[in-house]
Amino acid sequence: xxxxxxxxxxxxxxxxxxxxxxxxxxxxxxxxxxxxxxxxxxxxxxxxxxxxxxxxxxxxxxxxxxxxxxxxxxxxxxxxxxxxxxxxxxxxxxxxxxxxxxxxxxxxxx
Amino acid sequence: xxxxxxxxxxxxxxxxxxxxxxxxxxxxxxxxxxxxxxxxxxxxxxxxxxxxxxxxxxxxxxxxxxxxxxxxxxxxxxxxxxxxxxxxxxxxxxxxxxxxxxxxxxxxxxxxxx
Numbered sequence: 459x460x461x462x463x464x465x466x467x468x469x470x471x472x473x474x475x476x477x478x479x480x481x482x483x484x485x486x487x488x489x490x491x492x493x494x495x496x497x498x499x500x501x502x503x504x505x506x507x508x509x510x511x512x513x514x515x516x517x518x519x520x521x522x523x524x525x526x527x528x529x530x531x532x533x534x535x536x537x538x539x540x541x542x543x544x545x546x547x548x549x550x551x552x553x554x555x556x557x558x559x560x561x562x563x564x565x566x567x568x
Numbered sequence: 569x570x571x572x573x574x575x576x577x578x579x580x581x582x583x584x585x586x587x588x589x590x591x592x593x594x595x596x597x598x599x600x601x602x603x604x605x606x607x608x609x610x611x612x613x614x615x616x617x618x619x620x621x622x623x624x625x626x627x628x629x630x631x632x633x634x635x636x637x638x639x640x641x642x643x644x645x646x647x648x649x650x651x652x653x654x655x656x657x658x659x660x661x662x663x664x665x666x667x668x669x670x671x672x673x674x675x676x677x678x679x680x681x682x
Contacts, residue, residue, distance in 0.1 A: 494673075501572070501658050501673030502611075547611060555624065556601075560610035 460485040462550050464559035471566055475538055479562045481531040481548030489551035493522050493533045496545045496561070505533070505546075538566045570595065572661050572674035580680045586647040589677045593640050593661030599623075600642040601671065602634055605656040617642055618664075646679075654681045 462483045471477050481491070490509045494502035506515045506522040508531070515522050519536045535542055543566045548559040573592040581587050593600050601624075602614040613626035617636035636642045640661075646653055656678050660671040 499675075501660075501675050503673070504670060507670065549611075555626070556613045558611040558613070 460550075460552060460555070460557050462548055462557045462559040464546075464548050464562050466562060467560075468563040469565070471538055471564070473538060473540055473566050473568050477535050477538060477564065479533045479535075479546050479548075479564070481533070481550075481559055483529050483531075483548075483550045483557070483559075485529075485550040485552040485557045487552055488526065488529075491522075491524055491531050491551075492549045493520070493531075494547045494549060496547060498544070502547055535564075540566050540568065542566050572659060572672055574657075574659055574674035574677050576677060577675065578678045578680075580682060581649050582682055583649055583651060585649050586645065587649060587679060589644045589646075589657055589659075589679070591642045591644070591659035591661075591674060593642070593659075594672055597661035597663055597672075598640055599662045599664060599669070599671075600636055600640065601660045601662075602642070602644050603658045603660070604628075605658060605676070606654075611658070614644070649681045651681050654679060 465480045492507045493505040496502040505517050505520050508515050508524045513524050521534045524531045545561040545563050547561045550557045575590045599618045601616040603611050605611045616624040620636045631647045634644045656676045658676045660673045662669040662671045
């Protein structure tokens with residue numbers, strides 16, 4: 459069964475700290491993996507998109523990694539800011555379908 | 569450059585009614601995809617339209633349908649509404665569609681079925 463699982467479900471960190479979000483998938487055939495950030499009440503915004511051959515991609519303070527062998531991805535946020543508080547969603551494309559994780563809710567506190 | 573526009577932003581309907589949601593993609597984008605987002609299920613793919621043709625479809629019942637017009641604007645229709653259809657409905661547009669293309673999301677339409 460094609461699935462995308464994210465952990466942790468929620469996370470609270472202090473401003474300025476780093477954190478890492480995880481995404482494990484069982485989807486095949488794999489096309490690409492995306493990380494989205496969704497602020498409350500808004501649509502998701504793309505952070506990174508990685509294909510099979512890419513294992514690291516950065517977007518400012520966001521760095522995504524992909525291990526296609528173990529079917530795992532992580533999103534590392536460096537020097538967190540209050541504006542990083544949001545839901546982070548991992549999306550895996552396979553065949554002609556998109557498979558979504560249920561997201562990690564991140565709260566950054568002062 | 570205007571982003572993806574969804575209308576209306578909020579909608580309340582009663583069970584059994586039908587509803588039509590609208591999505592205007594970014595100018596020049598020919599692909600529009602629709603998604604349902606609920607707290608319990610997260611984001612789920614409904615369907616994708618490209619050049620007025622449905623190209624991909626998720627696992628939703630036939631009560632959910634859509635169409636795309638020649639100007640790439642898209643509408644989604646849900647008939648015989650059920651309480652479980654209450655959700656945030658998001659659309660995303662991209663240049664050519666396809667799984668490797670960057671997609672840009674609208675703000676969504678919050679549908680409440682009572």
